Amino acid sequence: MKDLEQLVRPNILALAPYSSARDEYSGHEAHVFLDANENPYGSPLNRYPDPLQRELKELVSQVKGVRPECIFLGNGSDEAIDLLYRCFCRPGKDNVVAIEPTYGMYKVCADVNDVEYRPVLLDEQFQTTADDLLSACDDNTKLIWICSPNNPTGNSIDRTEVMRVINRFEGLVVVDEAYSDFCRQLPMRHELKRNPNLVVLNTMSKAWASAAIRLGMAFASRDIIEVLNKVKYPYNVNLLTQQKAMEVLSDPSDIERWMQMVLQERSNTIAAFRLLPVCKKVYPTDANFFLARVTNAQAIYDYLVERGIIVRNRTRVQLCQDCLRITIGTRTENTELLGALRQLPEELLS
Numbered sequence: 001m002k003d004l005e006q007l008v009r010p011n012i013l014a015l016a017p018y019s020s021a022r023d024e025y026s027g028h029e030a031h032v033f034l035d036a037n038e039n040p041y042g043s044p045l046n047r048y049p050d051p052l053q054r055e056l057k058e059l060v061s062q063v064k065g066v067r068p069e070c071i072f073l074g075n076g077s078d079e080a081i082d083l084l085y086r087c088f089c090r091p092g093k094d095n096v097v098a099i100e101p102t103y104g105m106y107k108v109c110a111d112v113n114d115v116e117y118r119p120v121l122l123d124e125q126f127q128t129t130a131d132d133l134l135s136a137c138d139d140n141t142k143l144i145w146i147c148s149p150n151n152p153t154g155n156s157i158d159r160t161e162v163m164r165v166i167n168r169f170e171g172l173v174v175v176d177e178a179y180s181d182f183c184r185q186l187p188m189r190h191e192l193k194r195n196p197n198l199v200v201l202n203t204m205s206k207a208w209a210s211a212a213i214r215l216g217m218a219f220a221s222r223d224i225i226e227v228l229n230k231v232k233y234p235y236n237v238n239l240l241t242q243q244k245a246m247e248v249l250s251d252p253s254d255i256e257r258w259m260q261m262v263l264q265e266r267s268n269t270i271a272a273f274r275l276l277p278v279c280k281k282v283y284p285t286d287a288n289f290f291l292a293r294v295t296n297a298q299a300i301y302d303y304l305v306e307r308g309i310i311v312r313n314r315t316r317v318q319l320c321q322d323c324l325r326i327t328i329g330t331r332t333e334n335t336e337l338l339g340a341l342r343q344l345p346e347e348l349l350s
């Protein structure tokens with residue numbers, strides 16, 4: 001890996017971050033807060049929240065097995081994705097490499113930040129190799145994006161290839177593990193100590209059943225996390241989100257039960273889907289959705305929308321022609337989907 005000073009944008013390296021009222025007194029036992037122009041009435045929402053979310057990070061640390069100083073929390077993973085561009089990629093100069101197809105936000109944030117995006121097409125099994133990814137890189141490649149399990153394909157990317165990329169690449173490797181809770185593999189966050197150029201993304205939006213609160217996580221070396229903290233908005237995670245996340249993370253019993261139900265439903269739904277006349281292929285999945293090739297994705301998508309059932313049409317995505325991405329719902333929802341597909345008019349089968 002290059003020195004972090006060579007990877008961080010020079011303006012970010014030189015940046016003096018905004019110092020909030022709550023940053024400056026830290027360490028003292030304060031009880032009168034006349035520093036932030038808050039209203040003294042209306043506790044607790046009258047007060048600015050902890051900019052570094054210390055209490056929540058302690059809990060995340062216990063749940064995830066990552067030290068608090070190696071955790072960044074943001075307004076969804078999307079904040080971490082955007083911040084990585086803003087901290088490491090010089091607009092108009094630097095570039096990033098990503099597997100293709102994958103999660104759309106990596107490309108959108110690259111475009112917003114005027115950073116060249118270099119997609120590397122997966123093979124027929126939706127796999128890649130370290131050689132393929134590294135040969136797309138040059139001296140100005142700052143980030144490599146690897147989503148695993150990958151969205152929209154559902155499969156995990158071969159772990160030995162991911163480790164090879166991390167070992168050989170001079171910049172940062174971002175492994176987005178939004179769906180790793182649904183997968184049996186050892187999560188990549190446990191590789192952080194040995195790999196200073198690794199950044200792992202997690203989210204509360206999928207397995208943790210909290211998409212509405214907007215809480216995403218990045219795990220990385222203390223030095224990388226310090227760079228992200230310097231650039232983020234001071235109060236990027238609001239108090240209601242911090243409180244709700246503490247509640248969910250401190251009693252994961254519902255989550256574990258729901259995960260078991262989703263995994264059971266995943267195998268039932270896929271087994272039934274494979275028997276449908278519309279189904280050409282269901283791809284292997286390690287996530288809470290599956291990608292299926294069907295007879296005519298657009299027509300089937302439209303037919304389902306008519307019946308109030310919304311799946312994701314991926315037919316215009318590379319390698320995903322005539323594919324639908326289907327999220328696992330409740331048993332009732334999955335049954336309704338399968339029932340609708342069984343009643344499909346004959347002419348949609350070709």
Ligand SMILES: *Cc1c(COP(=O)(O)O)cnc(C)c1O
Binds near residue numbers: 075077078205
């Ligand atoms: C859903 C998803 C996320 C989650 O994004 P949030 O902003 O945390 O809701 C991140 N990465 C991938 C690949 C996803 O599919």
